[in-house]
Amino acid sequence: MESKDDEIFAENAKTEIPKDGSVFGFDSLHRLLQSSLSPQLFQEVSRLLLGLNCGRALDTIAIPEPAKSLSSKHDFDLQAFSFRAEKESLREPRIVRVGLIQNSIALPTTAPLLDQKRGIFQKLTPIIEAAGSSGVNILCLQEAWMMPFAFCTREKKWCEFSEPVDGESTQFLQDFARKYNMVIISPILERDEKHGEVIWNTAVIIGNHGNIIGKHRKNHIPRVGDFNESTYYMEGNTGHPVFETAFGKIAVNICYGRHHPLNWLAFGLNGAEIVFNPSATVGELSEPMWPIEARNAAIANSYFVCSINRVGTEIFPNPFTSGDGKPQHADFGHFYGSSYISSPDSSCTPSLSRRKDGLLISDMDLNLCRQLKDKWGFRMTARYEIYADLLARYLKPDFEPQVISDPLLNKKTF
Amino acid sequence: MESKDDEIFAENAKTEIPKDGSVFGFDSLHRLLQSSLSPQLFQEVSRLLLGLNCGRALDTIAIPEPAKSLSSKHDFDLQAFSFRAEKESLREPRIVRVGLIQNSIALPTTAPLLDQKRGIFQKLTPIIEAAGSSGVNILCLQEAWMMPFAFCTREKKWCEFSEPVDGESTQFLQDFARKYNMVIISPILERDEKHGEVIWNTAVIIGNHGNIIGKHRKNHIPRVGDFNESTYYMEGNTGHPVFETAFGKIAVNICYGRHHPLNWLAFGLNGAEIVFNPSATVGELSEPMWPIEARNAAIANSYFVCSINRVGTEIFPNPFTSGDGKPQHADFGHFYGSSYISSPDSSCTPSLSRRKDGLLISDMDLNLCRQLKDKWGFRMTARYEIYADLLARYLKPDFEPQVISDPLLNKKTF
Numbered sequence: 085m086e087s088k089d090d091e092i093f094a095e096n097a098k099t100e101i102p103k104d105g106s107v108f109g110f111d112s113l114h115r116l117l118q119s120s121l122s123p124q125l126f127q128e129v130s131r132l133l134l135g136l137n138c139g140r141a142l143d144t145i146a147i148p149e150p151a152k153s154l155s156s157k158h159d160f161d162l163q164a165f166s167f168r169a170e171k172e173s174l175r176e177p178r179i180v181r182v183g184l185i186q187n188s189i190a191l192p193t194t195a196p197l198l199d200q201k202r203g204i205f206q207k208l209t210p211i212i213e214a215a216g217s218s219g220v221n222i223l224c225l226q227e228a229w230m231m232p233f234a235f236c237t238r239e240k241k242w243c244e245f246s247e248p249v250d251g252e253s254t255q256f257l258q259d260f261a262r263k264y265n266m267v268i269i270s271p272i273l274e275r276d277e278k279h280g281e282v283i284w285n286t287a288v289i290i291g292n293h294g295n296i297i298g299k300h301r302k303n304h305i306p307r308v309g310d311f312n313e314s315t316y317y318m319e320g321n322t323g324h325p326v327f328e329t330a331f332g333k334i335a336v337n338i339c340y341g342r343h344h345p346l347n348w349l350a351f352g353l354n355g356a357e358i359v360f361n362p363s364a365t366v367g368e369l370s371e372p373m374w375p376i377e378a379r380n381a382a383i384a385n386s387y388f389v390c391s392i393n394r395v396g397t398e399i400f401p402n403p404f405t406s407g408d409g410k411p412q413h414a415d416f417g418h419f420y421g422s423s424y425i426s427s428p429d430s431s432c433t434p435s436l437s438r439r440k441d442g443l444l445i446s447d448m449d450l451n452l453c454r455q456l457k458d459k460w461g462f463r464m465t466a467r468y469e470i471y472a473d474l475l476a477r478y479l480k481p482d483f484e485p486q487v488i489s490d491p492l493l494n495k496k497t498f
Numbered sequence: 499m500e501s502k503d504d505e506i507f508a509e510n511a512k513t514e515i516p517k518d519g520s521v522f523g524f525d526s527l528h529r530l531l532q533s534s535l536s537p538q539l540f541q542e543v544s545r546l547l548l549g550l551n552c553g554r555a556l557d558t559i560a561i562p563e564p565a566k567s568l569s570s571k572h573d574f575d576l577q578a579f580s581f582r583a584e585k586e587s588l589r590e591p592r593i594v595r596v597g598l599i600q601n602s603i604a605l606p607t608t609a610p611l612l613d614q615k616r617g618i619f620q621k622l623t624p625i626i627e628a629a630g631s632s633g634v635n636i637l638c639l640q641e642a643w644m645m646p647f648a649f650c651t652r653e654k655k656w657c658e659f660s661e662p663v664d665g666e667s668t669q670f671l672q673d674f675a676r677k678y679n680m681v682i683i684s685p686i687l688e689r690d691e692k693h694g695e696v697i698w699n700t701a702v703i704i705g706n707h708g709n710i711i712g713k714h715r716k717n718h719i720p721r722v723g724d725f726n727e728s729t730y731y732m733e734g735n736t737g738h739p740v741f742e743t744a745f746g747k748i749a750v751n752i753c754y755g756r757h758h759p760l761n762w763l764a765f766g767l768n769g770a771e772i773v774f775n776p777s778a779t780v781g782e783l784s785e786p787m788w789p790i791e792a793r794n795a796a797i798a799n800s801y802f803v804c805s806i807n808r809v810g811t812e813i814f815p816n817p818f819t820s821g822d823g824k825p826q827h828a829d830f831g832h833f834y835g836s837s838y839i840s841s842p843d844s845s846c847t848p849s850l851s852r853r854k855d856g857l858l859i860s861d862m863d864l865n866l867c868r869q870l871k872d873k874w875g876f877r878m879t880a881r882y883e884i885y886a887d888l889l890a891r892y893l894k895p896d897f898e899p900q901v902i903s904d905p906l907l908n909k910k911t912f
Contacts, residue, residue: 113546121534132527133547135786291904298902303884307875319881324888328903343876345759345798346885353892354899372549372844373797380794383787384759430786461721462757467733468889470717471760474738475886478767485768488712489742490705 112422114434135379135431142433143168145447151214158210160187161442164218165425165433167388169449178450180331182358182388183220185211186423187441188396189232197244201230205256211443212257216264218445221292221331223260224269226394227339227362228285229253231273236310236416237400243316246275249288249299262294267329269336271362273317274301283317287336287362289327297327302338303347309369310406310416311340324350332357332450339363342377342391345384352385357450360390366417374422375432382426386456386463388448395421395441428456526836528848549793549845556847557582559861565628572624574601575856578632579839579847581802583863592864594745596772596802597634599625600837601855602810603646611658615644619670625857626671630678632859635706635745637674638683640808641753641776642699643667645687650724650830651814657730660689663702663713676708681743683750685776687731688715697731701750701776703741711741716752717761723783724820724830725754738764746771746864753777756791756805759798766799771864774804780831788836789846796840800870800877802862809835809855842870 110116117133118126130136145164147155155162169177190203208229215223227233230253234242247253249272257268267290274286285302301320305313324347326335335356341347342361351359361378374393382389396419403412422435425446436442457463477483524530528548532540544550559578561569569576583591604617622643629637641647644667648656661667663686671682681704688700699716715734719727738761740749749770755761756775765773775792788807796803810833817826836849839860850856871877891897 110542113543116539117543120539125530125534128524129527129531132786132789289902291906293906295904295906297904303881304879307879308873319879323884323900325900325902328901328907330904330907333901340879343798343874344880345763345794346880346882349759350885350888353888355901372546375546376790376793376797376844379790380759383790384757430790459722460757465718465721465733465754466758466760467717468760469893470737471764472886472889472893474764474767475882475889479883479886486737486739487742487747487769488703488739490709490711490744492705492707492709493742493744 111437111439112435134434135427135429142166142431145445147445148218150217151443154210154214155443159440160211160214161437161440162214162445163434163436163442164445166447167425167427167429167431167449167452169452170455172451172455175451178332179447180358180450181219181221181445181447182390182425183215183218183223184390184392184423184425184436184444185215185223185225185229185442186392186395186421186436187211187226187229188394188419189398193232193234193398193400200232201245201252204230207441211441212260214443215445216260216266220264220266220445222267222269222329222334222358224360224362224390224392225271226392227271227364228273229271229362229394232398232400233364233394233416233419234398234400235313235316237402237404238312238315239402240316243273243283246273246283248275248277249286250296251275254288254290254296257290258294261290261292265292267292267331267334269334269360269362271336271338274299284320285313285317285338286320287338287360289329289334289336292330297329298325300325300336300338302341304341304344306340310404324354326351326354326356334358334360337361337381339365342381343373345381348381348385352387356385356387357453358388358390358448359385361392363391363393364419365393367420368417371420371422374420375424378424379426379430379432382428383430384462386428386453386460388428388450388453389426391426392423393421394419395437395439428453525851525853526849548848549841549843556580556845559859561859562632564631565857568624568628569857573854574625574628575851575854576628576859577848577850577856578859580861581841581843581845581863581866583866584869586865586869589865592746593861594772594864595633595635595859595861596804596839597629597632597637598804598806598837598839598850598858599629599637599639599643599856600806600809600835600850601625601640601643602808602833603812607646607648607812607814614646615659615666618644621855625855626674628857629859630674630680634678634680634859636681636683636743636748636772638774638776638804638806639685640806641685641778642687643685643776643808646812646814647778647808647830647833648812648814649727649730651816651818652726652729653816654730657687657697660687660697662689662691663700664710665689668702668704668710671704672708675704675706679706681706681745681748683748683774683776685750685752688713698734699727699731699752700734701752701774703743703748703750706744711743712739714739714750714752716755718755718758720754724818738768740765740768740770749773751775751795753779756795759795762795762799766801770799770801771867772802772804772862773799775806777805777807778833779807781834782831785834785836788834789838792838793840793844793846796842797844798876800842800867800874802842802864802867803840805840806837807835808833809851809853842867
């Protein structure tokens with residue numbers, strides 16, 4: 085054991101260790117365990133950690149040569165898996181190939197804004213090409229992919245990055261959608277020109293013919309840590325739309341909305357089969373929650389969840405403070421990547437790298453969603469009438485919680 | 499590596515390996531990793547798996563000698579931890595010591611029913627004494643603790659185990675509640691004598707003076723696998739009560755209710771600070787979900803969750819079938835124990851044994867709940883009005899989901 089660990093230590097010492105809160109700056113928990121445990125032990129640990137029950141290992145997909153070569157030339161992580169479903173008698177399998185992209189920014193935040201945006205376009209091109217040439221049907225990018233995640237600064241100059249739904253970033257992706265017959269989800273900072281030029285955090289849904297199917301605006305805006313997004317844009321006004329595409333019914337739960345079980349539920353009630361969760365979140369705040377919330381949503385709502393987090397550390401020109409007496413600093417913390425996919429059967433893929441750009445590909449048979457609904461019956465046993473009533477009462481200012489007090493509580497301990 | 503694994507293999511080969519779906523019949527994931535990884539690697543893996551962020555290790559509590567000695571004499575797993583909270587300026591800490599008990603049945607299911615029940619009383623006595631003598635304030639037993647989990651059989655003779663809320667099992671526990679000034683949650687099979695002798699799955703809340711504070715009946719009844727509970731009792735009619743005890747506001751989400759995020763939410767809206775989840779669930783069906791749902795509930799609702807699962811394999815006199823062409827069998831599968839506690843800060847304790855009876859003790863400062871509410875603001879950013887409206891519409895038979903179809907969807911792929 086010791087010598088093995090020494091090797092891992094040495095290997096990590098060779099590489100640059102980012103400021104990401106980890107002991108080693110390791111690449112992914114999965115790879116860390118795989119390199120440290122025997123195959124048998126690793127199989128058993130995977131059974132519990134990835135939910136691969138009943139000895140069913142997650143299949144890997146052979147990655148086409150062009151994608152492999154792009155991945156090694158442009159140094160991005162590339163992994164591909166496949167979720168199984170039962171064969172049905174009355175429906176054909178509905179296998180969809182999904183791709184998720186996580187990436188760091190391309191140029192320093194001090195570069196001219198247009199160069200920064202074009203730099204990201206250029207950086208993303210080979211990764212999108214790799215997805216397209218691998219036959220990906222639905223591709224999703226990370227939250228506000230066309231800019232640094234500058235909302236920590238509270239500086240309004242970054243609003244310049246915002247674009248209308250049919251703006252430059254959408255046009256850039258429409259070409260790929262057409263070229264590869266691929267649905268693309270493009271989460272941008274939106275400028276709503278028809279409504280007083282206000283700003284939204286929006287996902288644009290581009291159809292596989294390059295057309296714009298629609299948009300969804302982020303429903304829940306954080307008020308935590310340096311996530312000062314609430315000073316830039318307001319809660320979305322687009323409800324919980326499900327987009328019926330050529331490759332299944334999809335929805336987008338943007339970033340902080342993943343902390344809200346009701347948000348996940350609403351996409352499910354509207355019929356989503358895959359919910360994408362493009363995010364931007366940092367290690368110290370949320371890393372232990374990252375493997376929990378998406379998987380819970382997939383289980384509870386009988387759909388696939390595709391979680392994407394940006395990667396890297398972004399340094400801004402002007403330092404800012406975070407309160408609590410901490411020294412001023414110019415970065416938001418380490419975006420830990422770790423994009424992964426959760427299945428309604430409670431299994432999940434390993435995560436992409438915590439440090440590198442990456443493309444995660446997975447096949448999924450959408451028939452699995454209904455199979456899990458039939459198996460567990462969560463929708464049928466949910467008793468929604470009780471909760472509709474409770475929420476309606478809760479909204480009233482004079483709501484009284486249902487509390488039964490111990491009558492012998494003469495002397496309160498607290 | 500090889501020699502270390504060989505040792506683990508050899509160690510496991512010495513012990514009886516239960517039919518629990520695991521490669522080794524290992525005791526707990528935590529202990530498996532602890533014995534296989536170097537201390538540094540184990541620390542990093544724990545940071546992610548147990549949510550111990552910011553280098554904050556979970557404290558262990560020194561277990562009092564009488565409890566230790568009971569544990570070794572009666573061969574039950576005994577672990578004790580402590581969750582930290584920030585010190586506040588305007589409130590004193592509100593530290594509560596919680597105990598969870600998981601146990602196998604005492605006698606074969608062929609023994610006379612009264613002997614079976616008394617056998618469990620006798621088996622539980624030293625474990626409850628260990629909790630009491632360790633200063634536990636709130637103790638919770640597993641679901642239907644006073645009987646085998648016989649609902650897989652569909653045989654109605656097991657209903658004989660049912661008792662009124664103030665029956666023999668409650669009386670047994672009331673003595674301990676008084677002796678140790680301890681709130682006890684007692685999940686039983688209830689016979690409602692005043693309403694036509696119907697059966698419920700009920701948790702009785704016994705106050706620290708031995709009084710009965712109230713009861714809660716299981717809200718969501720499974721229809722999955724051999725969980726044939728819906729042929730024994732119906733969905734509960736007690737709402738989502740929160741019990742104000744001498745040691746904080748508590749609620750009980752019984753077993754299958756943990757799959758329903760709305761059920762968790764309702765206890766939160768009513769003000770729960772600790773929600774107990776007494777369960778009975780088996781490996782092949784649910785083990786990968788077990789570490790996910792409770793932790794998600796704790797995070798989403800800013801309260802502590804205490805998860806209890808019974809342990810062991812219970813063999814019934816008459817074999818039964820599970821469909822799908824499987825051979826008839828006489829057991830429900832392996833109840834994998836693994837009781838654990840989740841904190842609203844997304845951390846959790848290691849789990850109790852997958853194979854042995856156990857008592858898990860943890861201190862928790864209830865102030866942490868409000869601290870996390872203030873930090874993350876989930877309650878304030880939840881937009882309940884949208885969801886109250888959606889659920890009210892969803893309940894209508896003519897509900898139309900919010901779907902935006904691609905207008906170019908002339909040829910459906912599916």
